[in-house]
Amino acid sequence: MKVILLQDVKGQGKKGQRIEVSDGYARNFLFPRNLATPETSDKINVLNQQEKARLAKIEKEKKEALDIAEKLKSCVVKVPARAGAGGRLFGAVTSQEISDCLAEQYGIRIEKNKIMQSEPIKTFGSYEVKCKLGFEIVSTINIIVTEQK
16 A cells, blocks of 8 residues: 655655555554555645645745845944953853844844854954854854944
8 A cells, every 4th residue: 555654654764755555554553643644646746735835945045044145244243342441341242142233233133043153252353253044054244342332
């Protein structure tokens, strides 16, 4: 019997795969546990439509990541910070602060866990920070840490 898997089944296949199994295995194990459904032309069409939608979504997200990478090349983010004597900051500039300033100044939303700081920023000045946008797209954010007034 040919079935379409609705979930990953160990030893059989992954979700969405069409496989051949024995009638008893399908009726007694896969169907009662909602792990698979019988293969029909309607269900194959639904499966193909879902795959097309998934690929379109991935393509859209990749295009958005490339657009953000292009925007980041021309952005210089100014991060205000409080400091003590000698230009040393109280604490450090965090990824969350960089993300908030980027959203406030340029309207670009990037999650803080995508901003990769090699070392903490603890003094005033200009810095470059890498940002992983997904789909192996890495961009650089130019940051200027200024004194908060």
